[in-house]
Amino acid sequence: MVLPMLLGITGAIIQALAVRMVVDPLSLVALGILGTFGVHTWLRTGSATWVLRVAWTWAVVTIGWVLANRIASVPTGAFRPGELVVSADLIVGGALAWIRWGDAVRTAWRRYHEEVGNPDKLGNAWGDRVNQRVLITVASALRLMFLFRVPVFVIGDSGVYIKTAMTFTSWGSFAPLDGFYPPAYPVFVAVIQMVLGPDFLGVAAVQHALGIVTVLATYGMARMALPPPWAMVPALAMAVNGYILILEHGIYTEALFIPLVTVGAWLTLRLVRGGGLGTSIATGVVIAVASLTRLVLQPFLGAVMLLAIASGGWPVRRVAVFRAIAVGASFVVVVTPWAIHNQVVHGYLGLSNGIGVSALLPRLWEEEATYTWENQSHPDPDVRAVLRGMQEQRDRGASYWQAWMRARRDFPDRNTSTLVAAAATDVIWRHAGLFTERTWFRMQRMWRGGFGAEQVNDLFGEQVKLGIRSPIFLVRDDGDSAEAIEQAGAEATGLSRIFRPDDVPPGLTLVLTVVATVASLAVRRLRPALVPIGLGLGLLFLAVLLNSDRA
Structure with a gap:
């Protein structure tokens, strides 16, 4: 056994000393080791199988091809x-x-x-443990390779959350949120920085760890409807998803929102399959924290409560009603302090005062279609004045933020968000057909991947603008630093391109979604898949209906 290995190493040394290398030495060493293993296996099996014959034939052809290339070009x-x-x-x-x-x-x-024949056995069977370890290994390895290659990504909204984390840490203030943005993510960042220090790399590390939780929750949801091998498919797709990887590495609310939504969907499935009081409370708490991270999840509380009631069958069982009440009560307990804060500081009772500026107004203002804002027949004189001012700003070519600030100046005693939301609703009502047509167009464009896809190298500029510095990644303006950043960005881009949802043909995605939905409706065992399908499609629809293309 030692002789073939020595031959391989000797050949590698000879080739390394030669003027014209036939092939790189490491490949020859590897081939020598394989030759040793091959001879040993051949002797043990007595005769070569067809698999081995085909493999060695390919090896001989390949080596001959390489030799012909090196000798005769x-x-x-x-x-x-x-x-x-x-x-x-x-x-x-x-x-x-x-x-x-x-x-x-x-x-x-x-x-x-044999060990995992029943999909109801969650996390206890030997096969599930094997799958979970594989998922943890794959997700962790990819995230560790990504973590130390590039700085933490930031975008425009990141500045608000960074400033709020600083003010919250210093004197417990949420002033930079200005009543528009929810508080959970800035608090999340502030707590991490208090424990791990001010470097944003610590935030990214925790977010990558939450990404592993997302992968495991995805596997848990899939296992409620699928056998272990098939449940690995969506979980592995989540583990190597390039978009998720980029979001986890930035100051993005999605880095916290996605794990919360995934865990919330998993808890919802546990709830409808007969979960107890603890599951009900946990579901409500997770939905509440997710709603305080991104407000778009609030409407799904009612859907979860209805599912909890319906899961008990007909006639409605008292225990199912109690589960729904527990979900709603735990949600209210978590969000009430923030609602009271908004009432005291900003004069409104709710989770956000930004439906006008952050949702309806940007879409109507920047949409490809042209809407007529002015409406002299509106019964509310203040809304009429806002509509007239919006029309003037639109004709002048101002941005939607400038239009918003004008409404704020013109009506200092009124809730600006309420006024702008009323004005936007009036515009939508008067242009219902056009609004519906543009919504359908945006849905089609979203499904085809028409919205801008974030790339790693596109995310460096904002870091300099916000003045973010890191002891590991110091962003400077000199050429050497720019070249190093470009190289690191290229490496990170390669890692993020292992799997990207936009690489899947849109038609295939649509067909798979339709097939999965129909199969879940038709087959009782697949019924749990309706929860993540409905949640995902609902979030996409709300994002397109309102404003955020990236949400």
């Missing part, structure tokens, strides 16, 4: 000689491993299915 096409040798190594190694350990693998595979 025979072209290798798009492949480099080293790539051909490595392919031979991998194919022969795979064939030998199959012969050597194939029986053991088949035995383990049978045990895997």
Whole structure:
């Protein structure tokens, strides 16, 4: 066994000293080790199987091709000689491993299915533990490779959350939110910085850890409807999703919102499958925190409560009603302090005062269609004045924020968000057909991936604007730093391109969604899949209906 290895190493040394290298030395060493393993396996099996014959035939052809290329300059096409040798190594190694350990693998595979035959066994079966460890390993390895390559990403809204985290840490103030933005994410950032220090790399590390929680929650949801091998498909897609990876590495509310939504959907499934009081309370708390992270989730509280009631069957059971009440009560308990804060500080009772400026107004203002704002027949004189002012700002080519600030100046004693929301609602009502047509167009564009996709290299500029500095990543203006940043960005981009949702053809995505929905309605065992499908489609629809293309 030692002789073939020595031959491989000797050949590598000779080639390394030669003027013209036939192939790189490491490939020869690998081939020598594989040759040793091959001879050993061949002697143990007595005769070569067809798998081994095919593998060695490919290896001989490949090595001959490489030798012909190096000696007689025979072209290798798009492949480099080293790539051909490595392919031979991998194919022969795979064939030998199959012969050597194939029986053991088949035995383990049978045990895997025998141990996990019932999808109701969540997290207890041996096969589930194996799957969870694989998911944790894959997700952790990818995130660790990504974590130390590039600075933490920031965008325009990141500045508000960074400033709020600072004011909250210093004197408990939420002033930068200005009543528009919810508080959960700034508090999340502030707590991490109080524990791990001011470097935003600590925030990214915690968010990447939450990404692993998202992967496990995805697997848990899939296991309620699918056997273990199929449940791994969506979980692995989540583990290597490039968009999720970028969001986890930035000061984005989505980095906290996505884990909360995923865990909330998993808890909802546990609830409708007969969960107790603890599950009900946990579901309400998670939905509340998610709503305080991104307000778009608030409407789904009612849907979850209805599901909790319906899960008890007909006639309605008292225990199902109690579960729904527990969900709603826990939600109210969590959000009430923030609602009271808004009443005391900003004069309104609710989670946000920004429906006008952050939702309806930006879409109507920047949409491809042209809306007529002025309406002299509106019964409210203040709304009439706002509509007239909006029309003037629109004709002048002002931004929606300038139009908002004018309404704020013109009516200092009125709630600006309420006035602008009333004006926007009037515009939508008068242009219902056009608004519906543009909504359908935006839905189609979203489904085709028409909205701008964030790339790693596009996210560096905002870091300098916000003055973010890190002891690991110091952003400077000199050429060497710019080159290093570009290289790190290219590496991170490569990691984020392992799987991107926009790489999947839109038609295939639509077909798979329709098939999954129909199958979930038709097959009782697949019924739990309706919860994540409905939640995902609902969030997409609300994002397109209101404003945020990226939400």
